[in-house]
Amino acid sequence: MATTVKKGNHYKLSLEQLSVLKEEKRTDQTLELEFSNHDELFEIIERVKTKQLFATAEESTEFALGLKLFTEVMLRNKKHPLFEDLRPHFVDFMKKLKSS
Numbered sequence: 076m077a078t079t080v081k082k083g084n085h086y087k088l089s090l091e092q093l094s095v096l097k098e099e100k101r102t103d104q105t106l107e108l109e110f111s112n113h114d115e116l117f118e119i120i121e122r123v124k125t126k127q128l129f130a131t132a133e134e135s136t137e138f139a140l141g142l143k144l145f146t147e148v149m150l151r152n153k154k155h156p157l158f159e160d161l162r163p164h165f166v167d168f169m170k171k172l173k174s175s
Contacts, residue, residue, distance in 0.1 A: 082111070082113075083112055083113045084114070084115055085110075086109070086110055086112065086116060087107060087108070088107070088108045088109075089105065089106070091105045091106075110147070112143060113147065113150075116139075116140065116143055119139050119143055120136050120139045120140065122139075123135045123136075123139040124136065124139075126175060146169075149162075
């Protein structure tokens with residue numbers, strides 16, 4: 076059965092736990108997630124790195140990727156009550172980020 080690709084850029088994210096603070100919490104689970112995003116994520120990550128907002132390039136990557144994943148879900152669920160109070164503040168936050 077063929078998978079329908081939504082409009083936008085399509086990505087695959089892999090997550091694997093490399094170490095843990097408490098050994099009893101160790102897991103060998105991995106996560107693979109395929110998703111679409113209206114933005115070109117590698118381009119966004121590079122732009123955030125260039126701004127040097129954070130101490131390291133790795134932090135910039137974490138921030139950009141987390142923000143874009145969150146934002147895309149929020150955009151697809153505009154009317155969800157969970158985002159109602161956040162939306163106006165988020166718009167201001169994004170304006171501030173883009174102007175920095």
